[in-house]
Amino acid sequence: MSSLFLRTLRDDPSDASVASHRLLVRSGYVRSIAAGIFSWLPLGVIALRNVERIIREEMDKAGFQEVHFPALLPREPYEKTNRWEEYGLTLFRLQDRKGSDYLLGPTHEEMFTLMVKGEYSSYKDLPLSIYQIQTKYRDEPRPRSGIIRGREFVMKDSYSFDIDDAGLEQSYQKHREAYISTFNRLGLKFNIVAAVAGAMGGSKSEEFLAPCATGEDTYVLCPSCGYAANVEAMKTRVPTKEFETAPEMQLLDTPDTPTIETLVDLLNAKFNAGITASDTLKNVLLMADGKPIAVLVPGDREVDVKRLEANLPGIQELRLFDDDDFAKNKQFVKGYVGPQDAKRLGVTLYADPRVQIGSHWVTGSNQRNKHMRYVTHGRDFTVDGFIEAAEVREGDLCPQCSKPVVIDRAIEIGHIFQLGRKYAEALDLTVLDGEGKSRVVTMGSYGIGVSRAVAAIAEQCHDELGLVWPIEIAPAKVHIVATGKESEPFDFAEKLASDLEAKGISVMLDDRREASPGVKFKDAELIGNPYIVIIGKMLAEGNVEFRDRKSGERSVIPSNEILKHLTTNLG
Numbered sequence: 363m364s365s366l367f368l369r370t371l372r373d374d375p376s377d378a379s380v381a382s383h384r385l386l387v388r389s390g391y392v393r394s395i396a397a398g399i400f401s402w403l404p405l406g407v408i409a410l411r412n413v414e415r416i417i418r419e420e421m422d423k424a425g426f427q428e429v430h431f432p433a434l435l436p437r438e439p440y441e442k443t444n445r446w447e448e449y450g451l452t453l454f455r456l457q458d459r460k461g462s463d464y465l466l467g468p469t470h471e472e473m474f475t476l477m478v479k480g481e482y483s484s485y486k487d488l489p490l491s492i493y494q495i496q497t498k499y500r501d502e503p504r505p506r507s508g509i510i511r512g513r514e515f516v517m518k519d520s521y522s523f524d525i526d527d528a529g530l531e532q533s534y535q536k537h538r539e540a541y542i543s544t545f546n547r548l549g550l551k552f553n554i555v556a557a558v559a560g561a562m563g564g565s566k567s568e569e570f571l572a573p574c575a576t577g578e579d580t581y582v583l584c585p586s587c588g589y590a591a592n593v594e595a596m597k598t599r600v601p602t603k604e605f606e607t608a609p610e611m612q613l614l615d616t617p618d619t620p621t622i623e624t625l626v627d628l629l630n631a632k633f634n635a636g637i638t639a640s641d642t643l644k645n646v647l648l649m650a651d652g653k654p655i656a657v658l659v660p661g662d663r664e665v666d667v668k669r670l671e672a673n674l675p676g677i678q679e680l681r682l683f684d685d686d687d688f689a690k691n692k693q694f695v696k697g698y699v700g701p702q703d704a705k706r707l708g709v710t711l712y713a714d715p716r717v718q719i720g721s722h723w724v725t726g727s728n729q730r731n732k733h734m735r736y737v738t739h740g741r742d743f744t745v746d747g748f749i750e751a752a753e754v755r756e757g758d759l760c761p762q763c764s765k766p767v768v769i770d771r772a773i774e775i776g777h778i779f780q781l782g783r784k785y786a787e788a789l790d791l792t793v794l795d796g797e798g799k800s801r802v803v804t805m806g807s808y809g810i811g812v813s814r815a816v817a818a819i820a821e822q823c824h825d826e827l828g829l830v831w832p833i834e835i836a837p838a839k840v841h842i843v844a845t846g847k848e849s850e851p852f853d854f855a856e857k858l859a860s861d862l863e864a865k866g867i868s869v870m871l872d873d874r875r876e877a878s879p880g881v882k883f884k885d886a887e888l889i890g891n892p893y894i895v896i897i898g899k900m901l902a903e904g905n906v907e908f909r910d911r912k913s914g915e916r917s918v919i920p921s922n923e924i925l926k927h928l929t930t931n932l933g
Contacts, residue, residue: 398511488525786804
């Protein structure tokens with residue numbers, strides 16, 4: 363370590379909000395150079411390459427073939443798939459000196475499709491699965507959590523090409539199995555959950571989520587039947603209910619009711635309504651690509667914008683109404699918008715599945731300080747569609763078995779899709795079938811966040827002292843610390859390191875003479891290699907200290923047995 367390009371830090375970086383960001387910076391793996399952009403130092407490069415190696419080995423073992431595309435890509439293929447515009451502000455666009463348009467690749471569906479189109483023309487060439495490990499670029503509006511969500515990141519993306527849907531299903535399952543093997547080798551705890559395809563398009567979709575208290579993704583689990591889904595893909599289970607015919611709509615004077623709670627209190631006190639928040643109806647206004655839409659949810663629920671966005675395909679920009687929007691759209695009375703005037707107001711109206719046909723509600727009257735009672739779905743208003751948009755809560759009913767679900771947080775580490783023919787049709791990827799007829803190829807898409815996996819492992823594998831890497835990911839399997847003022851511990855340490863490396867066991871040797879033993883011990887614990895060997899005063903008695911970083915167990919090993927002890931522990 364005396365010559366290793368490494369500086370550890372004792373203090374947390376001021377902008378670190380999650381453990382992986384804090385520890386990867388402090389232990390000298392990465393350094394931030396701009397918002398969402400990181401440099402990788404030698405230890406970080408080794409850990410990243412170890413993750414890449416495992417992924418590559420599992421992809422190759424499954425029979426997938428590696429290719430490599432540039433990060434700088436021309437505009438034209440993305441125009442053919444409409445993604446030059448659909449990607450919106452997330453896309454990094456640039457021009458060359460001649461004024462031609464290019465982009466920095468956020469993903470490479472178009473390139474994979476065109477590569478296969480240029481090389482293959484017969485069904486006999488299929489099935490095919492090819493992959494790459496490449497840097498991607500997305501202009502995230504809020505890069506955060508260190509390397510978990512950055513604007514530049516490393517990703518493994520692979521694509522399958524089949525003549526029919528049955529072949530696609532086989533390719534999909536093959537990738538699924540390869541992913542399970544990959545994440546097991548990476549030492550990650552993970553769940554496979556149902557997901558929505560979102561902007562990628564396609565049908566079947568699953569996410570691989572690494573449970574983590576600070577994760578960005580929220581998912582549901584059913585302890586009874588095992589159902590698991592990202593909240594975006596969670597389907598609302600609505601018990602069948604017969605509704606009595608409600609009286610005609612009734613206008614109510616409801617001053618000073620800025621919240622659902624104050625509205626419920628007033629209605630119960632003034633009108634003896636006997637209602638709860640779940641009997642009221644929120645009409646939530648949003649701007650979707652510059653046009654107003656409204657989403658109806660029961661008053662005891664909030665709209666989950668991320669969930670709504672995932673279930674509104676084709677929308678590039680979605681946000682809640684703000685004061686400026688109300689100022690520009692004066693037909694909407696803030697706090698008092700009701701669905702009964704949606705058609706007159708020219709707003710597209712969606713509803714949570716709980717807003718069933720025949721149900722009646724207390725909602726806004728489109729007049730200030732007034733609400734409407736007995737507003738009935740199907741009589742007083744109709745919706746343009748039902749949509750999964752309301753927040754998901756612990757205790758909501760499982761869509762499969764109707765038992766309560768639990769909620770957890772996680773980091774998305776992998777995502778697999780059955781894309782179908784979206785990109786093949788747009789780019790005219792066809793092959794001749796057995797009868798000589800032209801057939802559009804069907805595709806699958808499969809991604810692993812490589813740099814994100816490093817962060818996910820760090821999130822799951824650390825303690826109060828520092829990182830605790832799985833043995834296949836660690837920069838070195840053995841961390842040797844030499845201490846003292848005499849030469850003997852350092853000479854012994856160098857000999858042990860050389861012997862271990864001769865046996866193919868990677869070693870990090872702390873041979874710094876000027877650093878105190880306490881500093882060396884803290885650095886070893888912070889860096890997180892699986893095994894630590896301390897060579898110091900005990901060497902005079904023929905012993906060294908052995909530490910298992912994960913268990914914290916310490917033992918004294920005769921110095922003439924430490925090599926055998928390590929090689930035995932490391933297989």
